[in-house]
Amino acid sequence: MTLKINEPKAKESTMAKAVQWIGAPLDRADGELKTTGKARYAADFPLERMVYGVPIVSPAASGSLIKLEVEAAEKLPGVLFILTHENAKKIFPIQNDFGTATKLAEGRFPLQDKKIYYAGQYVGLAAAETLEIAQEAARLIKVICKEERSALDSEEELPYSYFPDNNWGTPLPVIRGNFEKAFSNTEVQLKAVYTTPVEHHNPMEPHACTAVWDGDNLILYESTQWVVGARNVVADALGLPREKVRIISHFVGGGFGCKGFVWPHTLLAAMTAMHLKRPVKVVLSRSQMAAGVGHRPATHQELSIGSSKQGKLTAIKHHTITQTSFLDDFLEAAGGPTQSIYSCPNLLVSYQVVRLNHGTPTFMRAPGECTGLFALESLLDELSYTLNLDPIELRLNNLSDKSPEEELPWSNSHIKECYELGSKIFGWKERNPKPKTMKRKGFLVGLGMATAMFPGVRSPGAAKVKILSDGTAEVLSATQDLGTGTYTTMKQIAAEVLRISPHRIVSKLGDSSYPPAPVSGGSMTSASVGPAVKSAAEKAIEALIHISIKDSSSCLYHLPLEKIHAADGKLVYQDDPSKTEIFEEILKRNNLSHIEGESFVKPDNSAEGYTVQSHGAQFAEVEVHPLLGQIRVTRMVGVFDVGRILNQKTARSQAIGGMIMGIGMALHEKTVYDPRTGRVVTDNLCDYLIPVMADSPAVEADFIDKPDPRFNSLGVRGLGEIGITGVAAATANAVYHATGIRIRDLPITPDKLLKWL
Amino acid sequence: MKPFRYHRIKTLQEASHLTQEPGAVILAGGTNLIDMMRLEIMNPAAVVDIQSLPLNQIETLPSGGFRIGSLVRNSDLAFHPSIQKEYPVLSQAILSGASPQIRNQATVGGNLMQRTRCTYFRDGISPCSKRNPGTGCSAEHGYHRSHAVLGISDSCSATHPSDMCVALAALDAQIVLEGKKEKRTVPITEFYLLPQNTPWKETALEPAEIITAVDLPELPEGTRTCYLKVRDRSSYEFALVSAAVVLEFNQNQIQKARIALGGIAVKPWRVPEAEKLLHHSTPSKKLFQTCAETALKGAKPKKDNEFKVELAKRVILHALSLASKTKKE
Known part of the structure; x- marks a missing residue:
């Protein structure tokens, strides 16, 4: 893929010197491609002799497959192949592990046995000359199952639940001090249960895979948040050397976690393409996305909180009952924020997980953080009314210079400034603290706030930076841009080091053949890949300096290399700025098409002894109809401390996108399973509501924008997820402030308010 | 979507004749029909496209009131100055439904004929007597938060989803049906049938009949x-x-x-x-x-x-x- 390079602007050479490219609110590098329809997503590659694949799914939620009646489908003209468990290629077992970059989304390979774990599970694939024929074939195939009793009701299955003993290596339950003792002795005690429903990611672009075999080599055009992980899993599972598999994911139309790992449809596409020796395209329907590409599981959170009369927390217990499938031990770790924001000497965080005949849950934007903060920040709001304290004051009372979890100082934390700036922008002081007192045009008005948080995460990442002989440059990395701005931010980092305009740099991402990068999840792309781009660019400049000082025709010949630096597209001698050489001249004279630097950057130990965590303060204003219970978020403000900002514009988009997704979580989103069949009833965008423009109010996002140099060389912490984390609680708190009604069950819909209004 | 025959007709007679074929349906704006065909909930043998019929006028009636052609687009009706002035409830109802894009395409007749949004009806696999007569109702003991509480039967409690039609019902609108020997008008409340034991029978429309207009009686001053x-x-x-x-x-x-x-x-x-x-x-x-x-x-x-x-x-x-x-x- 080539991105269009804008012609350098007239005064660019002087600009390059003056402008700090990191942080500049640059437009998206891929904006024009996307708005003109030129950006090609996984299903957009027109290939000759394309075959269309449509998955065949199980109508039953549990049991086993007896057989597929395929005769009628096979007779349909244009049908090429019906892939079933009987003719499927045997898949090699792989290590299902994050650390080795071979993480599967569902811990089971498709069509290797006859077991059925959930309704909508793939039991085959119909491949045909056209999409319509493949759909018709899939419809004609009768799936005969032996149904068994399905586990579909969380409450009924509770006796068979398990208590996980760790979360990513952290032993569970998490215990500090003695909760029971402290709670019974404390002055103020509060207990409440908060519940959140199953939610689906529903990115705009459906999951899609186009599989193309070229001899022994396999190319997959795949919509994924992790090209390297997908390459490893597909290669290992099919028994291919990894260098023979290439994943291309130039553009991703949103992922939010559900495209983090390889789901079974990708392997079905690859297997079918292998059998037919033709390109095969599989695009999941919205309905198939409800069954088999993950979801956020429901939570039932029991919270007890003890406090002094002055509002100092003395004891917290947070017990979460959540759900997973019979295939994987997924944990929606809602207790995370409870452990890690406020200092409280006595704490107990525990979990209980129910297995259901649902597909495997997966990470969904701020997994654990946003569900857990809904509960914690709601209960703190309740406590603030009990104590007659301002909600912000209550929170300030319980902050600490050290992380409550690790008892280490923060690498860099500006949480207090978040509250301060946020309440100023939002106008928190104008709030009458008494509920049900503020009114506007016949509506009850409420103002609420909540703390936002997300841990600082980074992984090893690599990048290559090329300086080309025409004076332009390229950044290459096997990371991917989910629509977040990575194409743009990575070249801003390179521009800052190379000292050329970012308009002369092209980012090449989303291809597993580039230097490896981690999954674009856990808000870690900027912090993981960014430092590698910086280092690679430094290496490229260094290499260029080495050439110039060895080049007898250069005015920099034999000058000390430490006194040469890049400025304005040139190398400049520090002691005599008249001695300069333009990048392209050096390369041309030495007959070089380009020079490059490559860097693989691992997290170093500079953050050792510190806890890295991002925080924020979020505010919401709601209007509630006093008779009808209709709720609208009318204003939102979020101020985030996420380290250094790479691009003010894309960062703001990320933050407000997260906040609007938070409105969905607060007011709209809920996945419903049929209680008898286990099928997702809300498997379409008519029944599964997400906010529309009319629900998206004036949203303001601001950043503290102070670098966290202990965390990495750029001082960035990433902000993909923090924007959503406090919204549900801030909204619920605002609804309480407006109405005096506390809703502890998401989403907050008019029917839940009605009986109290 | 399954293969079907497509007829673009020029006269009402032609349309009327073709819709007598078993499995024939009328295509107007298509916002609902195409959706239903893509979901394979409706699999018509023939699609009769009536968009070239001259049914897109809004006229005053000699007896007072207005006649709205069945091919008038929802947006055009909602923003028609006379409608906004005389029947604001109708404008408000139309504009509270769907999206501007859909309203620009959808017609008055199509809005009257739109099918329910019951998720079990639309999923194509659950038992549903409206879709597959005699199979029962999945919503009854399933998920029915959006379902009806009035006029329901054991066999169906799916709602009619239109906003426009609610306003038309309050305005005592008359549906004008043509195509058979006798042109007839039916009050909108009688145009729709109760599900009873036959939820697949949704309207009083008979074979060969086409909705050509909706008549709005004049509203008194005040x-x-x-x-x-x-x-x-x-x-x-x-x-x-x-x-x-x-x-x-x-x-x-x-x-x-x-x-x-x-x-x-x-x-x-x-x-x-x-x-x-x-x-x-x-x-x-x-x-x-x-x-x-x-x-x-x-x-x-x-x-x-x-x-x-x-x-x-x-x-x-x-x-x-x-x-x-x-x-x-």
Whole structure:
């Protein structure tokens, strides 16, 4: 893929010197491609002799497959192949592990046995000359199952639940001090249960895979948040050397976690393409996305909180009952924020997980953080009314210079400034603290706030930076841009080091053949890949300096290399700025098409002894109809401390996108399973509501924008997820402030308010 | 989508003739039909495209009132100056439904004929007597939060999803049907059938008949109206409950009242018992409350949609109070 390079602007050479490219609110590098329809997503590659694949799914939620009646489908003209468990290629077992970059989304390979774990599970694939024929074939195939009793009701299955003993290596339950003792002795005690429903990611672009075999080599055009992980899993599972598999994911139309790992449809596409020796395209329907590409599981959170009369927390217990499938031990770790924001000497965080005949849950934007903060920040709001304290004051009372979890100082934390700036922008002081007192045009008005948080995460990442002989440059990395701005931010980092305009740099991402990068999840792309781009660019400049000082025709010949630096597209001698050489001249004279630097950057130990965590303060204003219970978020403000900002514009988009997704979580989103069949009833965008423009109010996002140099060389912490984390609680708190009604069950819909209004 | 024959016709006779074929359907704006065909819920053998028929006029009737051609686009109707002036409740109802893109494409006739949004009807696999006669109703013991509580039967409780039709019901609109020997008009409330044991029979439309127009009777001077819709999000969403009210005023007295409900019944739902209470009355909150109670008397809610009864009462109460405050010039 080539991105269009804008012609350098007239005064660019002087600009390059003056402008700090990191942080500049640059437009998206891929904006024009996307708005003109030129950006090609996984299903957009027109290939000759394309075959269309449509998955065949199980109508039953549990049991086993007896057989597929395929005769009628096979007779349909244009049908090429019906892939079933009987003719499927045997898949090699792989290590299902994050650390080795071979993480599967569902811990089971498709069509290797006859077991059925959930309704909508793939039991085959119909491949045909056209999409319509493949759909018709899939419809004609009768799936005969032996149904068994399905586990579909969380409450009924509770006796068979398990208590996980760790979360990513952290032993569970998490215990500090003695909760029971402290709670019974404390002055103020509060207990409440908060519940959140199953939610689906529903990115705009459906999951899609186009599989193309070229001899022994396999190319997959795949919509994924992790090209390297997908390459490893597909290669290992099919028994291919990894260098023979290439994943291309130039553009991703949103992922939010559900495209983090390889789901079974990708392997079905690859297997079918292998059998037919033709390109095969599989695009999941919205309905198939409800069954088999993950979801956020429901939570039932029991919270007890003890406090002094002055509002100092003395004891917290947070017990979460959540759900997973019979295939994987997924944990929606809602207790995370409870452990890690406020200092409280006595704490107990525990979990209980129910297995259901649902597909495997997966990470969904701020997994654990946003569900857990809904509960914690709601209960703190309740406590603030009990104590007659301002909600912000209550929170300030319980902050600490050290992380409550690790008892280490923060690498860099500006949480207090978040509250301060946020309440100023939002106008928190104008709030009458008494509920049900503020009114506007016949509506009850409420103002609420909540703390936002997300841990600082980074992984090893690599990048290559090329300086080309025409004076332009390229950044290459096997990371991917989910629509977040990575194409743009990575070249801003390179521009800052190379000292050329970012308009002369092209980012090449989303291809597993580039230097490896981690999954674009856990808000870690900027912090993981960014430092590698910086280092690679430094290496490229260094290499260029080495050439110039060895080049007898250069005015920099034999000058000390430490006194040469890049400025304005040139190398400049520090002691005599008249001695300069333009990048392209050096390369041309030495007959070089380009020079490059490559860097693989691992997290170093500079953050050792510190806890890295991002925080924020979020505010919401709601209007509630006093008779009808209709709720609208009318204003939102979020101020985030996420380290250094790479691009003010894309960062703001990320933050407000997260906040609007938070409105969905607060007011709209809920996945419903049929209680008898286990099928997702809300498997379409008519029944599964997400906010529309009319629900998206004036949203303001601001950043503290102070670098966290202990965390990495750029001082960035990433902000993909923090924007959503406090919204549900801030909204619920605002609804309480407006109405005096506390809703502890998401989403907050008019029917839940009605009986109290 | 399955293969089908496509006819683009030029005359009503042609359309009428072709729609007598078994499995033939009429295509107007297509916003609902194409959706249904893509979901393979409707698999017509033939699609008769009537878009070139001259049915896109809005005209005044000699007897007063208006005749709206069945191919008038929803947006054009909603923004028509006479409609906005004379029947604001109709404009409000149309503009509260769907999205601007859909309203630009959808026609009046198509809006009348749109199918339910019941998720079990639309999934293509669950038992559903409306889709596959005799298979039963999955919503009854399944998920039915959005389903009807009025006019339901054991075999179906799916709502009619239209907003426009709720306003039309409150306006006593007449549906003009042509194609058979006799051109006829049917009041909108009789155009839709109750599901009873035959939920697949949805309208009084007979083979060879085509909706050519909707007639709106003239409203007396001093009529006040309101369309009120409650839904889970602010736009682009079907009603949990909606109400269209038309109050004929004389000075400060209500002479006649018409109330139609949406989102809560199997068809655009009139409540004559409740309306009667308002005839020749002085508006008051207490009266409106009694009226709302009466309107919901026959409601048969289930587990997930119990709230709709209370919500509907409040919607009626609020719509009546809003309408009685709206002065018509």
